[in-house]
Amino acid sequence: MNRLDQFQRLGLLGFLVLTGIFFAVTSPYFISMENITNIFIQSAVLIILGAGMTLVIGSAGIDLSIGAILALSSIIVAGSMKGGLGVVPGIFSGIISGFLMGAINGVGIAHLRISPFIVTLGTTGIYRALALIFTDAMPIYGLPYDFRMIGAGWVGPIPISVIVAAVILALFFFLIVWTKFGANARAVGDNAECAFRMGIPVGKTLVMIYALSGASAALAGIVMTARLNTAEAIAGMGIELETIAAVIMGGTSFFGGEARIGGTLLGALIIGTLANGLTLVNVPSYYQQLVIGLVFIMAVLADQFRRRGMSNFTF
Amino acid sequence: MVRMENISKRYGRKMALDRACLDLNEGEVLGLVGDNGAGKTTILKILSGVEQMDGGDIFIQDEKARISSPAVSRELGIEMVYQDLALCRNMTIWENIYLGRYLFRSFRRWPLPMLDKKRMARGAAQVLETIGIDIADTNQPIKNLSGGEQQAVAISRCVLFAPRIVLLDEPTASMAQWEKDKIHDTLIRLKSQGRSIIVVAHDLGEIFHVSDRITVLKEGTTVWSGPVRDIGPKDVAQLMFVGKL
Numbered sequence: 286m287n288r289l290d291q292f293q294r295l296g297l298l299g300f301l302v303l304t305g306i307f308f309a310v311t312s313p314y315f316i317s318m319e320n321i322t323n324i325f326i327q328s329a330v331l332i333i334l335g336a337g338m339t340l341v342i343g344s345a346g347i348d349l350s351i352g353a354i355l356a357l358s359s360i361i362v363a364g365s366m367k368g369g370l371g372v373v374p375g376i377f378s379g380i381i382s383g384f385l386m387g388a389i390n391g392v393g394i395a396h397l398r399i400s401p402f403i404v405t406l407g408t409t410g411i412y413r414a415l416a417l418i419f420t421d422a423m424p425i426y427g428l429p430y431d432f433r434m435i436g437a438g439w440v441g442p443i444p445i446s447v448i449v450a451a452v453i454l455a456l457f458f459f460l461i462v463w464t465k466f467g468a469n470a471r472a473v474g475d476n477a478e479c480a481f482r483m484g485i486p487v488g489k490t491l492v493m494i495y496a497l498s499g500a501s502a503a504l505a506g507i508v509m510t511a512r513l514n515t516a517e518a519i520a521g522m523g524i525e526l527e528t529i530a531a532v533i534m535g536g537t538s539f540f541g542g543e544a545r546i547g548g549t550l551l552g553a554l555i556i557g558t559l560a561n562g563l564t565l566v567n568v569p570s571y572y573q574q575l576v577i578g579l580v581f582i583m584a585v586l587a588d589q590f591r592r593r594g595m596s597n598f599t600f
Numbered sequence: 601m602v603r604m605e606n607i608s609k610r611y612g613r614k615m616a617l618d619r620a621c622l623d624l625n626e627g628e629v630l631g632l633v634g635d636n637g638a639g640k641t642t643i644l645k646i647l648s649g650v651e652q653m654d655g656g657d658i659f660i661q662d663e664k665a666r667i668s669s670p671a672v673s674r675e676l677g678i679e680m681v682y683q684d685l686a687l688c689r690n691m692t693i694w695e696n697i698y699l700g701r702y703l704f705r706s707f708r709r710w711p712l713p714m715l716d717k718k719r720m721a722r723g724a725a726q727v728l729e730t731i732g733i734d735i736a737d738t739n740q741p742i743k744n745l746s747g748g749e750q751q752a753v754a755i756s757r758c759v760l761f762a763p764r765i766v767l768l769d770e771p772t773a774s775m776a777q778w779e780k781d782k783i784h785d786t787l788i789r790l791k792s793q794g795r796s797i798i799v800v801a802h803d804l805g806e807i808f809h810v811s812d813r814i815t816v817l818k819e820g821t822t823v824w825s826g827p828v829r830d831i832g833p834k835d836v837a838q839l840m841f842v843g844k845l
Contacts, residue, residue, distance in 0.1 A: 465704075468702060469700070471690075471691060475688035476686070476688045479686040480699070480700070483670065483700040484669070484700045484701075542691065
């Protein structure tokens with residue numbers, strides 16, 4: 286990690302601390318063990334989605350379909366369990382369906398040579414529509430107790446959803462930093478032509494990247510469904526914006542070649558803290574969207590500045 | 601070692617190679633020259649598996665070869681240094697040198713192979729040292745290096761895996777003279793180890809300095825091929841631009 290990256294990481298941490306101090310001063314409820322745990326629980330879904338998105342953006346791609354995959358796989362999990370499949374097979378059916386939905390995105394990008402933006406925009410519509418068709422736009426609720434524990438249970442002082450997020454984050458960190466697949470994925474993001482010339486299977490790598498993003502979206506859907514005890518077709522609408530903001534804020538570049546899982550964790554916690562703090566100081570939710578939109582644009586500008594310097598801002 | 605017969609390649613309406621022929625003997629340096637667009641890089645890309653030929657035959661050690669991808673080319677013992685260097689700018693020096701051919705370490709109780717970063721960093725430093733380029737920290741990203749250093753990394757990647765056939769497309773284009781001398785020394789060492797080398801360069805002085813034989817291409821066709829002693833730089837220039845002596 287070079288000095289600029291260290292500075293950015295420290296800057297992120299500083300921003301998170303400053304945000305915390307601001308809300309601690311403006312709301313008496315912010316600094317409490319219960320609320321801080323609450324921030325982690327609320328951020329768990331974003332952290333899981335962010336892990337997959339870090340891999341995707343690190344490969345110079347984008348996945349707009351994660352919200353729709355989250356919704357459709359939640360419906361599949363809930364529907365499977367309601368149909369008598371059992372909790373563990375139900376969870377696996379959701380993760381596998383998310384993996385396959387992501388793989389379809391990957392095939393469109395790698396083999397049909399359609400841009401990631403277009404493919405995932407198209408499949409967003411398809412997956413969301415399928416979720417609505419399967420449920421007749423009605424929510425599925427009343428899920429098994431064991432399943433609900435994923436979202437509401439605790440192991441000692443730590444919520445299970447936070448443990449799930451930490452495990453997924455650690456898995457993706459290992460994958461990106463220590464494995465052949467991770468090195469290949471970063472090479473594809475940095476310079477796909479170079480990766481191809483060096484014998485890296487670029488197509489297969491891309492398909493696997495999007496499949497893993499889909500699987501992480503499905504897992505995020507499972508955590509969300511378990512917490513709310515409801516699966517619905519409109520779940521996760523617009524969550525891709527927050528996820529991309531968390532990843533870019535964390536130092537993963539839109540230009541590919543770098544994937545910073547640790548930064549994504551900080552980015553997700555900043556967004557979680559902002560959402561929690563703004564609610565505590567009674568700012569309406571539509572203003573929260575405005576703040577997150579602004580933070581997103583600032584993160585992208587900071588990324589461009591970091592990569593290209595001031596010349597990027599002159600015309 | 602390598603025989604290419606009647607190789608054709610078309611890009612849309614443009615005929616990049618029109619029944620071009622090339623012979624590369626074991627342990628020799630072949631200088632491949634021609635004007636811009638003569639087809640030099642296309643021949644190298646076909647040998648490296650990046651491009652597929654439309655017609656013709658390739659023989660490697662008298663056996664017909666089908667080079668369908670860069671991975672196949674590497675398996676046949678062919679390595680190429682590309683004109684654009686083919687480096688990942690955000691990745692470290694050692695990651696670039698070992699790209700696609702990583703070293704792994706395994707632990708007794710851990711089932712998954714993990715990248716052996718220390719061994720790769722050490723190996724990268726050693727191979728850079730053998731070609732005489734001193735870069736202290738192989739953990740720095742490629743984007744931090746000068747043009748000449750980047751070229752040295754690309755050549756190191758090619759040398760490290762002891763290929764039988766080395767293809768060099770403008771290997772010293774952005775190098776200072778002292779760096780060029782080191783690369784020329786590396787070529788001589790590779791040749792003495794029995795490796796076969798094809799060099800593409802615009803600088804005829806360099807071609808005559810390092811090559812045993814020369815092949816001249818004109819508009820995708822081989823117009824002359826023979827030992828360096830049989831021809832002079834002026835004649836080669838005439839062949840490149842006029843196509844005949």
